[in-house]
Amino acid sequence: MNYTTKAIIIQKTDWKESSAIVQCFSLDLGFISFIAHGLKQANNPNQDAIQLYNELELKLTKGANAELYVLQNCFVVNRYSQNSSFKQLVCLSAAIELLRNIYISDEEINNVYNYTKRFFLFSKTIESLYLVYFARFSINLLRIINPHITSIPCDYCQSEKNQIVAFDENDRAACNLCSKDIIHADTIEMLDSTLSFILYYPNSFWSMIENLQENELFINHFKRLLNKLFVVHYNKPIKLKALDLYY
Ligand SMILES: [Zn+2]
Numbered sequence: 001m002n003y004t005t006k007a008i009i010i011q012k013t014d015w016k017e018s019s020a021i022v023q024c025f026s027l028d029l030g031f032i033s034f035i036a037h038g039l040k041q042a043n044n045p046n047q048d049a050i051q052l053y054n055e056l057e058l059k060l061t062k063g064a065n066a067e068l069y070v071l072q073n074c075f076v077v078n079r080y081s082q083n084s085s086f087k088q089l090v091c092l093s094a095a096i097e098l099l100r101n102i103y104i105s106d107e108e109i110n111n112v113y114n115y116t117k118r119f120f121l122f123s124k125t126i127e128s129l130y131l132v133y134f135a136r137f138s139i140n141l142l143r144i145i146n147p148h149i150t151s152i153p154c155d156y157c158q159s160e161k162n163q164i165v166a167f168d169e170n171d172r173a174a175c176n177l178c179s180k181d182i183i184h185a186d187t188i189e190m191l192d193s194t195l196s197f198i199l200y201y202p203n204s205f206w207s208m209i210e211n212l213q214e215n216e217l218f219i220n221h222f223k224r225l226l227n228k229l230f231v232v233h234y235n236k237p238i239k240l241k242a243l244d245l246y247y
Helices: 086-100 109-123 130-145 193-200 216-234 241-245
Strands: 002-015 019-026 030-036 054-061 069-079 164-168 173-175 188-190
Touching (some): 019 109, 086 109, 086 130, 130 216
Parallel strands (some): 030 069
Antiparallel strands (some): 019 030, 054 069
16 A cells, blocks of 8 residues: 655664664654665665654555555655754654644544644744743644643532632642632642633733743643643643753
8 A cells, every 4th residue: 555644753763774764743644653765875865854853745655464654755845843942842842742642533633733733833933932832732732632621620629610720739720719718828839820821811822922931930830730631631640751851
């Protein structure tokens, strides 16, 4: 069988004398790996194309019982990591890590791919607030798969109707009502305001952009919130290792 798809390269591993196994996130097939025969040979025409975070148009084949696809040829559509700063690369890497942690159905793969591509294109154009944009991308991406992803029950009153506005020292979430009458008020921390905007006022994001900030509180709360969303909705924690490199 022959396949043609767009894909973003996410990993390249040497294989045998002169070849490589390449992992990518593709528009039509999700995460796949393919063999690039002879990639390490001098003058292999695909060497320049098969680089981390390049988006390629791939022509692949796969035998009936074969596990891996085999590359026939490819050409570059976009080079997302070209001229990128370290922080930009960290965010691209964190985006891929996030994608690896979610289950994407066949119906959702095109939307997820296209939204990821939009973020990759956009991240080339920005010069600050990388993590604010990454946080917004993460939440919106999760919304594509689950529109109710940001509904988190308050750990004090168990209601899902109220906005979560604070975390306590044990990462318990407190709603706007409970946060006002928690006895040990000194143990709760109000949610970072930029993160609140991303979560609860997505349509106001662009008009507020001048006022949004990324500081250590934002980053700390974003990591805790993302983990909370995963624990509540997917019964598993998440920690994006790439983000540890951000500061
Ligand atoms: Zn509550």
